Amino acid sequence: MRGEGEVWARVALTRVADPGDEVMGRAVRERGAEGAWAAARAGERLPGAGEQRTAGYAVRAARADPGADLAAAGRAGARFVCPGDTEWPGQLDDLGLQRPYGLWVRGRPSLRLWALRSVAVVGARACTDYGAHMAARLGDGLARSGWVVVSGAAYGVDGVVQRSTLRADGATIGVVASGVDVPYPPGNAELIGEIAERGLLIGELPPGDHPTRSRFVLRNRVIAALTRGTVVVEARYRSGSLVTARRAAELGRVTMGVPGPCTSGLSEGVHELLRGEAVVVTDAAEVIEMVGEIGTDLAPRRRGPVLxxxxxxxxxxxxxxxxxxxxxxxxxxxxxxxxxxxxxxxxxxxxxxxxxxxxxxxxxxxxxxxxxxxxxxxxx
Missing domain, CATH: 1.10.10.10 (Winged helix-like DNA-binding domain superfamily/Winged helix DNA-binding domain)
Structure with missing residues (x-):
């Protein structure tokens, strides 16, 4: 476990800088979290920061209250996990300068252990019945095979796959773009509460913070880095799910896509991925073959009925x-x-x-x- 000063500095930085801020990430790497926070409070101009960003750091640093944030997290049943803790998933270090300062976590299981055998399943918020059916199949199959399903607890594919996982008594991690005490989207409040109760709910933003459009995009890098691979179920060309898959590929993770009708706009993004390095998958067994142990987690041979x-x-x-x-x-x-x-x-x-x-x-x-x-x- 890091020293108290290191922890408090990292808690403060979740208030001071946006997730994935490479300027602050470089400062943390070169000066340590305490040094980066001290520079922000002093209004010191960090390498790569302009006057406006420096002023913004200083204003937010003056308002940051790590003690209050930790107390609020405690009331919500959450804890703060940061690099150096035994619970920290080492694969997040692959994000380099965009590595989270720390993660706010709700739920009893160990984040590090659960992330070791996890797969991300993401897709369109306004999914079709076909997309919902395939997401539900994947969630159920992965859960029954003992894999942890990671998604964003959003509408559409995210919500369907995580509900399906929970119905199968499986393990799921919800990665949110808000504080872990702020259920967003509100329509999924019950699901988000169930994930926190039976699985893990994690986020980079401090208690009480609400999401913005850019924070959803930045959240996707955590999903990509945390898991062994990412499956996309329905996505348009400009879908955030494609951002997750492409970031996963950049990080050396497996990228997979579930094909759909060629006439569906919600399949066009997935098919574009499949024209590249992504792999076609149609059920949980094929996903597990791609992310599991070589020669062990093989999908069954596919053939027609034996005549x-x-x-x-x-x-x-x-x-x-x-x-x-x-x-x-x-x-x-x-x-x-x-x-x-x-x-x-x-x-x-x-x-x-x-x-x-x-x-x-x-x-x-x-x-x-x-x-x-x-x-x-x-x-x-």
């Missing part, structure tokens, strides 16, 4: 293929077509007769037709 003829050995199948689709044939004809001897062909024909594939009539052989639709058994 009776699929169970035949190669020689019997070759004889079956040699029979004409219409009419009948003698044993010599069938043997020539199959490229086998007459005796071997005859043995195979009796085998196929016992299995119900062919029948013999007046010394000639023909395919058996099913009673249901008149098709031959060869056609399955």
């Amino acid at each position: 009776p003829r699929d169970l035949l050995d190669r020689a019997a199948a070759r004889v079956l293929e040699a029979l004409p689709g219409q009419g009948d044939a003698g044993e010599e004809e069938i043997a020539r077509a199959a490229g086998a001897s007459r005796d071997d062909t005859l043995g195979r024909l009796y085998e196929l007769q016992a299995l119900g594939f062919v029948e013999r009539d007046n010394g000639r052989w023909k395919l058996v037709r099913t009673a249901r639709d008149g098709r031959t058994r060869r056609a399955g």
